[in-house]
Amino acid sequence: MNLVFNIAWTHVRTRARQTLIAGFGVATGVGFSIMMASLMEGSQDDFVKTLVNVLPHVTISDERNRPTLQPGEVRYAVAEIHGLTPEVRRRGIKNPMASIAALEAWVPGKLTPSVTSKGLLRYAGRDVAVSITGIDPRTEGKVSNLETQMRQGSLSALYRATNAIILGDRLADKLAAKVGANVSISGSRNIRINGTVVGTFHSGVRQVDEGAAYVLIKTGQVLEGQTGLVNEIRARLNDPMIARSVAARIAAETGYKSVSWEEAQEDLLSAFQVRNIIMFTVVGAILLVASFGTYNIISTITHEKSRDIAIMKSLGLTERTVRRIFVIEAMAIGLAGALVGSVLGYFMCVGLGLIEIKTPFVDATRLPLKYTINHYLIAAGVALFSSVVAGYFPARKAARVHPVEIIRGAT
Amino acid sequence: MSEPLIEARNVTRVLPGLVPVTLVQSVNLKILPREFVAITGPSGSGKSSLLYLLGLLDLPTEGDVLIGGRSTTNMAEDERAKVRLSNLGFVFQFHFLLPEFSLTENVALPMRALGELTEAEIGERAAGLLDSLGLADHRHKRPDQISGGQRQRVAVARALANEPPVVLADEPTGSLDSKSSAQVFDLLRSLVDERGKTVVAVTHDLTLAARMDRQVRIVDGRIVADEKTTPAPA
Numbered sequence: 001m002n003l004v005f006n007i008a009w010t011h012v013r014t015r016a017r018q019t020l021i022a023g024f025g026v027a028t029g030v031g032f033s034i035m036m037a038s039l040m041e042g043s044q045d046d047f048v049k050t051l052v053n054v055l056p057h058v059t060i061s062d063e064r065n066r067p068t069l070q071p072g073e074v075r076y077a078v079a080e081i082h083g084l085t086p087e088v089r090r091r092g093i094k095n096p097m098a099s100i101a102a103l104e105a106w107v108p109g110k111l112t113p114s115v116t117s118k119g120l121l122r123y124a125g126r127d128v129a130v131s132i133t134g135i136d137p138r139t140e141g142k143v144s145n146l147e148t149q150m151r152q153g154s155l156s157a158l159y160r161a162t163n164a165i166i167l168g169d170r171l172a173d174k175l176a177a178k179v180g181a182n183v184s185i186s187g188s189r190n191i192r193i194n195g196t197v198v199g200t201f202h203s204g205v206r207q208v209d210e211g212a213a214y215v216l217i218k219t220g221q222v223l224e225g226q227t228g229l230v231n232e233i234r235a236r237l238n239d240p241m242i243a244r245s246v247a248a249r250i251a252a253e254t255g256y257k258s259v260s261w262e263e264a265q266e267d268l269l270s271a272f273q274v275r276n277i278i279m280f281t282v283v284g285a286i287l288l289v290a291s292f293g294t295y296n297i298i299s300t301i302t303h304e305k306s307r308d309i310a311i312m313k314s315l316g317l318t319e320r321t322v323r324r325i326f327v328i329e330a331m332a333i334g335l336a337g338a339l340v341g342s343v344l345g346y347f348m349c350v351g352l353g354l355i356e357i358k359t360p361f362v363d364a365t366r367l368p369l370k371y372t373i374n375h376y377l378i379a380a381g382v383a384l385f386s387s388v389v390a391g392y393f394p395a396r397k398a399a400r401v402h403p404v405e406i407i408r409g410a411t
Numbered sequence: 412m413s414e415p416l417i418e419a420r421n422v423t424r425v426l427p428g429l430v431p432v433t434l435v436q437s438v439n440l441k442i443l444p445r446e447f448v449a450i451t452g453p454s455g456s457g458k459s460s461l462l463y464l465l466g467l468l469d470l471p472t473e474g475d476v477l478i479g480g481r482s483t484t485n486m487a488e489d490e491r492a493k494v495r496l497s498n499l500g501f502v503f504q505f506h507f508l509l510p511e512f513s514l515t516e517n518v519a520l521p522m523r524a525l526g527e528l529t530e531a532e533i534g535e536r537a538a539g540l541l542d543s544l545g546l547a548d549h550r551h552k553r554p555d556q557i558s559g560g561q562r563q564r565v566a567v568a569r570a571l572a573n574e575p576p577v578v579l580a581d582e583p584t585g586s587l588d589s590k591s592s593a594q595v596f597d598l599l600r601s602l603v604d605e606r607g608k609t610v611v612a613v614t615h616d617l618t619l620a621a622r623m624d625r626q627v628r629i630v631d632g633r634i635v636a637d638e639k640t641t642p643a644p645a
Contacts, residue, residue, distance in 0.1 A: 003520070003523040003524060006516075006523075007509075010511045010512065011511070014511045307507065308507075308509050308510075310507075311503075311507040311509070312509075312520070312524075313492070314466075314468055314495070314501055315495070315496065315501065315520065315521050315524065315569075316492045316493060316494075316495040316496025316497075316521060316524055316525070317492065317496075317524050318488070318489045318492045318493075319488060319489070320489070321524070403468055404463050404468050404469050407463075407468075407503060407507075407581075408459070
């Protein structure tokens with residue numbers, strides 16, 4: 001075995017207890033870092049996944065990007081008109097089916113028209129404000145997971161009754177309405193119709209399950225009091241991560257407001273960024289504290305071994321060689337800590353994954369954890385690096401020992 | 412007259428401080444091959460300081476130390492370390508063996524540091540040295556498992572590991588009882604007579620010094636006497 005490794009290994013081996021404590025410090029740091037990273041990223045991914053599944057990836061609404069121009073402004077480029085109310089515009093997206101056909105030519109995904117409105121459901125004397133979406137059951141399944149989220153009934157059941165309605169399961173519970181119940185539906189234009197509950201769904205997002213209902217497009221148009229109205233086109237993309245650029249292009253081409261799921265949830269996603277910064281700071285602090293243990297053990301060894309260092313230098317070992325001995329010792333502690341910590345981290349994740357938990361916003365039976373080699377590599381790498389840095393300074397000090405001073409002191 | 416193995420030319424060593432202390436002053440000394448030299452003098456006279464300067468463990472404030480005719484004043488620390496490793500062997504008052512290593516490993520240390528031999532050759536030479544010094548049965552023991560005299564013999568074996576032409580010994584018998592002391596002295600004597608080495612030993616024991624070939628006496632950092640020992644009448 002190489003001399004440097006031999007001496008380093010002997011030092012580490014003969015101080016088994018101290019080495020174990022230092023190594024355990026690093027291992028604990030690595031283990032907790034992996035567990036924290038796994039939990040934080042897992043919960044984030046889970047939440048984003050739920051959002052991506054529940055929300056349309058791009059929503060095109062009938063709002064215009066700019067207010068309607070006055071006829072004078074259209075006619076004369078330099079005209080400036082004050083005090084006039086903007087021209088009243090017919091609600092809805094113009095030629096929705098033609099627009100969908102045009103978008104389908106290049107949007108990588110599926111699109112479906114819908115009518116959204118705010119309304120009130122009344123049943124058995126209870127009123128609940130809801131968001132009602134008029135959908136096309138034939139294409140809805142291509143843009144949302146509603147079909148798979150059905151708990152009772154099916155999307156096609158919307159065709160089987162007059163003014164059929166599908167409720168979120170929590171909403172149905174709130175109203176105490178079961179499948180087959182006749183509910184009163186009021187739209188935002190004070191149009192009231194009677195409908196039949198034909199199914200319930202469960203999305204997993206409490207807000208949706210408590211406040212959303214689906215009807216046929218035609219029923220939605222009745223509630224909005226406008227035949228042929230389509231005020232929203234929803235798109236589900238093959239790759240949800242390109243939603244932002246697709247939304248921007250749609251807005252530019254159609255002039256309608258087009259919002260990606262990322263923009264719609266911007267506040268939440270920004271909060272995740274802040275959370276990640278906090279997480280990495282905490283993880284870094286844990287590993288830094290763990291490296292103090294390595295610093296401590298290497299300092300102790302170099303202090304205890306000052307006489308040996310002096311004699312090695314007097315025999316002819318160079319400063320570099322002496323420094324290397326102690327840096328290797330620190331590396332050995334860091335490496336052992338990183339390996340044990342990785343195993344510890346894995347089992348902590350497994351243990352944490354067994355805990356059942358529920359949040360007010362999203363149903364989750366188990367804590368969501370993300371298993372990725374990156375967490376292990378980063379935690380082990382940082383631990384190893386901080387151990388080497390922690391070992392380097394006492395090693396450098398030890399290597400600078402003047403042998404004569406120690407030998408004189410010893411004699 | 413043969414070339415000196417070590418030569419001190421006008422060497423002075425001053426310890427800096429509020430009140431600078433002169434350890435060695437204007438010393439000129441030549442150590443020739445196959446000499447057994449005693450450096451004697453009262454406590455604090457600068458004997459050990461001179462030995463450390465000759466062994467490149469310390470740097471002179473003024474003057475130069477030549478090893479095999481090569482000036483060492485402007486040598487980098489790594490180069491000085493290499494010169495020490497291959498040209499000089501050290502024996503101190505205390506054995507300074509590495510406690511966690513076996514006797515063989517301790518003797519092998521300078522050879523492994525020099526890196527010129529294979530592990531098999533190193534093991535063979537270390538074992539041979541220990542055998543020749545009567546420590547064959549203790550090769551695999553650790554330093555705390557043998558007596559003080561034996562430890563000092565191991566230290567001598569370590570000093571000889573790289574076959575240096577010169578062995579520098581600082582009070583090599585200072586911490587030993589009279590019997591062990593005599594054994595170690597005889598061992599050093601045999602290095603000169605049988606192995607053709609040069610031994611420079613610091614000692615305050617004038618009886619031992621009288622049995623060496625040459626005595627250099629130091630007082631207050633200066634050499635006051637440098638003479639061949641007159642053999643005792645038979």
